[in-house]
Amino acid sequence: MTFSLCSAGPLGPARKFTGPKGPLLHLLLLTLLTSSVFAQSPSTRHNILSRIEHASYGPTFSVVAAKIRDGYDLDKTYAQLDTLLVRPYGDMFWMYGCAGLYYATQDVLRPACKERIRECWKHFTPYRGDTENHFLMYYGSLLLMSQAWPGLADTEWFMGKSSKEIYDESKEYLDHWIDETVRYGQTEWSSPRYGYYYITPLVLLAEYTKDSRLKHRFEMMLEWTLADYASDYLAGCYCGAHSRVSDECAIDPRKAEITSYGEYFFGDTITHVEPDIAFAALYHFECPKIIRQIATDRMQPYEQFSYKRGRQMIRYMDKWSEGAAGGALHADSGFHAPVYKYEYMTRDYCLGSMQGGIVQPIQQQSWSLVFNSDKPHNIITGLHPYVSAEELGMFFPEYPSFMLERIGNVKKGYTNENKWVGGSPYERIYQDKNVLVALYDLPDSVKWRHVDLFLPKGFHEIKGAAFYEDPWQFYGIDSLLVGVYMLGGSSNYGVCFPDSIGLRFRRFPPLSDTSCHAFGYLIYCISLRGRSGQDVMAEVGKLHVIAEGDFVRSVEDSGETIHMDISAPSQARHPDWLFHSPYLESKKGSGVMTMRYKREKRVLDFRK
Amino acid sequence: MSVHRRRIHPPAPSSCRGGGVLLLIFLLYASTVNAQHLRVFACAIGNDSAGAFMGGSSNGSGLYQSDDTGKTWKHLGWRNIKCYSMDMVQSSNGRILYEATGLGVLRSTDYGEHWKQITDWRMSEVMDVAVNQKNPEEIYLATAHGAWRTRDGGRSWEYLNGINPHFGSRAMYSQDTLLPNALVIAGEGGIFWRNSSDTSWHSPKNGPTQVRDVKFKRIILHSTHDHIEIDKSGNPTPPSKEKTADMWIAASGKDGLFFSFKGIIGFAGNTTNRWSDTAATWCVEQQDDHRIWGGPDGVSDESFGGDVGMIAVDHTLKNVTTCLRVGDKNIIGTLDQGIDIWGAKPLPHRQLWTLKSFLVTP
Numbered sequence: 001m002t003f004s005l006c007s008a009g010p011l012g013p014a015r016k017f018t019g020p021k022g023p024l025l026h027l028l029l030l031t032l033l034t035s036s037v038f039a040q041s042p043s044t045r046h047n048i049l050s051r052i053e054h055a056s057y058g059p060t061f062s063v064v065a066a067k068i069r070d071g072y073d074l075d076k077t078y079a080q081l082d083t084l085l086v087r088p089y090g091d092m093f094w095m096y097g098c099a100g101l102y103y104a105t106q107d108v109l110r111p112a113c114k115e116r117i118r119e120c121w122k123h124f125t126p127y128r129g130d131t132e133n134h135f136l137m138y139y140g141s142l143l144l145m146s147q148a149w150p151g152l153a154d155t156e157w158f159m160g161k162s163s164k165e166i167y168d169e170s171k172e173y174l175d176h177w178i179d180e181t182v183r184y185g186q187t188e189w190s191s192p193r194y195g196y197y198y199i200t201p202l203v204l205l206a207e208y209t210k211d212s213r214l215k216h217r218f219e220m221m222l223e224w225t226l227a228d229y230a231s232d233y234l235a236g237c238y239c240g241a242h243s244r245v246s247d248e249c250a251i252d253p254r255k256a257e258i259t260s261y262g263e264y265f266f267g268d269t270i271t272h273v274e275p276d277i278a279f280a281a282l283y284h285f286e287c288p289k290i291i292r293q294i295a296t297d298r299m300q301p302y303e304q305f306s307y308k309r310g311r312q313m314i315r316y317m318d319k320w321s322e323g324a325a326g327g328a329l330h331a332d333s334g335f336h337a338p339v340y341k342y343e344y345m346t347r348d349y350c351l352g353s354m355q356g357g358i359v360q361p362i363q364q365q366s367w368s369l370v371f372n373s374d375k376p377h378n379i380i381t382g383l384h385p386y387v388s389a390e391e392l393g394m395f396f397p398e399y400p401s402f403m404l405e406r407i408g409n410v411k412k413g414y415t416n417e418n419k420w421v422g423g424s425p426y427e428r429i430y431q432d433k434n435v436l437v438a439l440y441d442l443p444d445s446v447k448w449r450h451v452d453l454f455l456p457k458g459f460h461e462i463k464g465a466a467f468y469e470d471p472w473q474f475y476g477i478d479s480l481l482v483g484v485y486m487l488g489g490s491s492n493y494g495v496c497f498p499d500s501i502g503l504r505f506r507r508f509p510p511l512s513d514t515s516c517h518a519f520g521y522l523i524y525c526i527s528l529r530g531r532s533g534q535d536v537m538a539e540v541g542k543l544h545v546i547a548e549g550d551f552v553r554s555v556e557d558s559g560e561t562i563h564m565d566i567s568a569p570s571q572a573r574h575p576d577w578l579f580h581s582p583y584l585e586s587k588k589g590s591g592v593m594t595m596r597y598k599r600e601k602r603v604l605d606f607r608k
Numbered sequence: 609m610s611v612h613r614r615r616i617h618p619p620a621p622s623s624c625r626g627g628g629v630l631l632l633i634f635l636l637y638a639s640t641v642n643a644q645h646l647r648v649f650a651c652a653i654g655n656d657s658a659g660a661f662m663g664g665s666s667n668g669s670g671l672y673q674s675d676d677t678g679k680t681w682k683h684l685g686w687r688n689i690k691c692y693s694m695d696m697v698q699s700s701n702g703r704i705l706y707e708a709t710g711l712g713v714l715r716s717t718d719y720g721e722h723w724k725q726i727t728d729w730r731m732s733e734v735m736d737v738a739v740n741q742k743n744p745e746e747i748y749l750a751t752a753h754g755a756w757r758t759r760d761g762g763r764s765w766e767y768l769n770g771i772n773p774h775f776g777s778r779a780m781y782s783q784d785t786l787l788p789n790a791l792v793i794a795g796e797g798g799i800f801w802r803n804s805s806d807t808s809w810h811s812p813k814n815g816p817t818q819v820r821d822v823k824f825k826r827i828i829l830h831s832t833h834d835h836i837e838i839d840k841s842g843n844p845t846p847p848s849k850e851k852t853a854d855m856w857i858a859a860s861g862k863d864g865l866f867f868s869f870k871g872i873i874g875f876a877g878n879t880t881n882r883w884s885d886t887a888a889t890w891c892v893e894q895q896d897d898h899r900i901w902g903g904p905d906g907v908s909d910e911s912f913g914g915d916v917g918m919i920a921v922d923h924t925l926k927n928v929t930t931c932l933r934v935g936d937k938n939i940i941g942t943l944d945q946g947i948d949i950w951g952a953k954p955l956p957h958r959q960l961w962t963l964k965s966f967l968v969t970p
Contacts, residue, residue, distance in 0.1 A: 089667050089688035125686040128711040130732060139729060160724030173729040314733075314752045314775045315796050315818075335774070397692075397733045397752040397775070398653065399820070399861070
């Protein structure tokens with residue numbers, strides 16, 4: 001297990017940062033205020049901590065830790081801490097916060113509070129949860145706390161295991177998780193929300209684990225996670241297809257929790273501050289320069305192929321995809337559906353997708369076009385609003401039909417025909433650089449028989465007649481031109497519903513008397529940067545789609561034909577690679593990731 | 609002995625399809641319950657608040673115990689844990705308990721006062737736990753991700769590969785004379801069994817799938833036929849001669865209730881289901897008129913006020929105490945022999961998954 005540093009750049013071990021220790025350090029930090037342009041500079045750290053201290057968050061461990069470290073309003077701060085230590089039935093979110101606070105403040109925390117925290121871990125019963133991020137938080141927290149309190153008997157811990165048993169089990173799980181993830185991909189992949197809950201515990205583990213081998217693995221895993229994120233990053237937005245995206249972020253990517261870390265680690269201006277970034281600001285880890293460069297250099301367009309795994313299926317293993325990707329894809333032996341991701345990244349936009357099907361319950365986003373803009377809702381996306389008990393039963397152990405009855409209480413949008421989040425077994429997606437095709441073959445039995453496309457407010461129509469007259473529509477916003485071509489059907493192109501944030505374009509299946517069943521749309525995008533309006537219109541005028549039967553075969557673009565092969569999943573053109581792009585390379589199963597930027601190289605080798 | 613349906617109050621729907629809350633399927637012979645004290649355990653996976661659902665923890669879930677057949681309940685152990693099922697070392701007279709939960713298996717050796725997690729990170733969503741009563745160090749688990757066994761009281765665990773799909777709803781030791789003490793797992797792929805020394809699982813060909821529950825009952829039959837038959841009204845008629853029979857019933861979430869009088873293997877082939885609706889569970893009532901109750905699989909039924917979910921039932925109760933998981937009504941009611949469905953509310957605001965009872969000596 002080594003880092004290979006083949007760069008002329010300053011990629012040595014992270015510099016030690018002396019965390020804030022009250023007013024004295026304030027003074028020190030102020031002297032450094034203008035010393036760095038990188039987010040993790042002492043001045044930026046100080047600025048973040050100060051903003052978090054004065055923000056109106058409810059009591060959270062990370063905020064309380066920042067205040068205690070800084071000696072800020074201590075009586076009130078300790079009172080806030082008290083409120084965090086009274087609820088005995090928390091979960092893994094409580095655990096990682098508590099562990100982070102304990103370590104961040106251990107040299108200044110009042111002894112009574114330390115004893116109180118110890119009692120909590122003896123008597124409280126935090127729940128472990130059932131997802132990949134839950135387990136990371138749960139076992140990461142237990143590793144740190146069993147390390148903090150070694151040698152305790154099983155009667156001193158809430159689950160009745162000794163410190164040694166807890167440490168050994170946590171270490172075993174975390175090693176297992178790292179080994180699986182870096183070889184076969186994450187199961188909660190590219191999550192704009194839960195990425196935040198991977199980075200935070202990894203920051204804690206990388207900072208405070210004493211075992212040098214483990215600590216090194218956590219540092220590498222944090223880098224691995226950031227590198228994965230960085231390669232899909234465009235000006236504060238997490239691009240491409242996603243698992244576990246919230247309703248809000250699906251159509252407003254900059255609102256995602258992980259944006260806070262993106263701005264902190266990759267940028268020099270932080271506008272989106274989430275409370276846990278305080279932990280990162282208190283600790284020593286610095287994002288390697290090469291990852292920041294991967295996240296921010298968009299001068300040359302690039303393609304990235306990556307492989308992830310779907311959430312483990314427990315029922316209906318054959319239902320995740322009704323022939324998605326031509327039926328060529330199969331779940332692995334652990335019942336994880338394959339996820340082939342593909343992004344085409346430019347300085348003006350990123351078009352990204354996975355192959356379709358349901359690989360993740362409720363919160364999947366199968367494709368998106370994110371454009372580089374300061375405006376909110378800088379995204380185009382679409383879906384078939386699939387709803388079924390089978391989707392829920394595929395991933396959750398409760399009774400499928402009962403879950404469907406109750407799901408509205410928890411995930412209010414799930415059954416809504418107007419939702420913007422969710423996969424569908426009847427969706428197939430193909431993409432080649434700036435052209436994406438989404439096809440749908442909806443059976444009569446499906447609950448909602450339409451597909452929706454989201455266009456944000458601010459797009460202006462460049463060319464196009466009414467939808468029912470012309471399958472091509474062209475829109476412009478900022479420096480982006482987007483063409484939408486309606487595939488399948490000849491008489492019913494759809495309807496538009498404008499609202500306060502944009503336009504919902506809804507398509508229905510072709511009429512039953514036509515020979516065409518599959519339908520959908522083609523998305524074409526191109527940068528307008530440096531082009532005259534005349535040039536653009538001339539180029540647009542040359543576009544046309546050649547369709548054969550139900551499916552599009554090619555798009556003629558200024559005389560150049562782009563072949564769209566829909567006999568196989570286009571996202572899976574490099575099936576043996578976990579990552580394949582100019583910036584990231586990792587062979588599936590290898591446990592090695594190589595980052596490249598110009599002449600620099602950084603290798604994360606998890607094999608040892 | 610005659611076969612008849614018995615109406616419950618409020619009236620059940622006239623047709624099985626569409627789902628009544630309870631469906632009285634048929635009547636068999638009664639057996640007696642000895643005078644030992646009956647201890648009832650209710651396993652709750654959540655409360656009825658909006659967020660207490662699917663994956664999360666919710667206060668008020670966990671294991672409940674009642675010593676007065678559901679009139680009052682005492683919570684045992686963790687209050688925020690999805691408790692799918694439980695088992696007891698019967699020779700311990702209620703002292704040693706096992707709790708099957710979302711985070712593994714917990715054991716108490718002091719009547720539920722203190723609990724120890726005996727599984728590790730590999731085991732999650734444990735849907736059922738079964739203690740080998742002849743050797744309580746041996747414990748089987750049915751989980752959403754497959755079956756596990758320990759032979760040393762939980763110090764080490766062995767994954768029992770071969771259940772496909774992995775999801776297991778129920779684990780039990782067979783008391784069937786044909787398969788004494790074999791492990792039985794009911795799951796998404798059907799019904800599987802193996803003897804202790806077997807290295808692989810067996811499964812009846814073409815048996816029911818998506819099996820939510822399987823139970824075994826030794827019953828006494830005395831009637832006029834050699835076989836269970838279905839009369840013109842669709843009611844089954846029992847065999848002719850008085851004799852004991854090992855009866856298995858499987859509740860399929862896909863095809864309803866399946867009966868077998870030839871052991872588990874009797875589910876194979878042309879076994880016909882007796883109830884076309886989807887089923888979550890079932891039980892045999894031990895009253896004078898021995899009846900079988902089937903629980904539908906999450907069916908909304910306006911005749912019962914709507915939003916009535918899965919039913920957890922147990923067959924060893926003196927009076928069939930049926931716990932209904934009722935959504936918007938926030939009611940868990942006992943069903944007193946089918947007379948008053950809205951009667952007692954002994955365990956309100958809980959989503960029940962399993963109900964079990966054991967005879968203990970006070």
